[in-house]
Amino acid sequence: MTPDLLSAGAQRHAAALARAAASGTGGSGGRSASYGRLLGAEVDFTHGVALYLDELTVSFDGFKALNALSLSLDVGELRCVIGPNGAGKTTLMDCITGKTRPDSGRASFGSTLDLLRMSEAQIATVGIGRKFQKPTVYERLTVLENLELSLAGDRRVRHLLRARLDGAQAARLDELMTLIQLRTEAHRSAGLLSHGQKQWLEIGMLLAQDPKLLLLDEPVAGMTDDETARTAELLLGLAGRHTLMVVEHDMHFVATLAAGHRKVTVLHEGRVLAEGPLAQVQADERVVEVYLGR
Secondary structure, rough: OOHHHHHHHHHHHHHHHHHHHHOOOOOOOOOOOHHHHHHOOOOOOOOOOOOOOOEEEEEEEEEEEEEEEEEEEEOOOEEEEEEOOOHHHHHHHHHOOOOOOOOOOEEEOOOOOHHHHHHHHOOOOOOOEEEOOOOOOOOEEEHHHHHOOOOOOOOHHHHHHOOOHHHHHHHHHHHHHHOOOOOHHHHEEEEHHOOHHHHHHHHHHHHHHOOEEEEEEOOOOOHHHHHHHHHHHHHHHHOEEEEEEOOOOOOOHHHHOOOOOOEEEEEEEOOOEEEEHHHHHHHHHHHHHHHHOO
């Protein structure tokens, strides 16, 4: 998720709610009132499912990037998604976050929110955060300032840089810096951090918004072995408290995350080719043929 989207999501959502309160439309923008209620509703995870995708299809000039793809994630699950280039992994995340609209299918967040009826900024406000492969942080600001600007609530830059943190906010920032192992770098400019540290900072910026679902695109690409191991430790610690979808090509990293019989999903040609514990997936002849090799 880019810094611009972090800010725009909160501002647009607040503006929409203000307009809804003034007009009595429920924030529907002229559409049915049920749309506004949908956006304002709390995410309902009582059925244990965080994300439900049903037969999503996306075509680009006749090429099916997603071909009737169906997938679900349980609340608190850590799911690795693997597959060859062009399998549909990025398009899958694009659909979940509203960047790409599918031609057909369904996408639900919990049992109450229809993601296909929401904008990209609205999706960002209801608890879905995305981290792209290349870290996107405010390089001229310190680690602490980056995290401060990402705290849930009013993210207007001038307001936050002027505001004094209350005790709870200060404690939360300290907790985040400890979690992402950047507490000693709190007052260092983000632009001076290593590649791996920038990745951790962006994860911390997402966590500052208290997301329920985190989408991470190749989080360890370009990292050293030590940074990769620390990232695995971080993500394993987040599982259970958050639901995570991790797209990755580093199979050693995937094996670390998938330990304990966690499911791994393999995509190929826009569809789910195989799914199950890593050992089961690795033994699947179709997966060996199209991705793992012999």
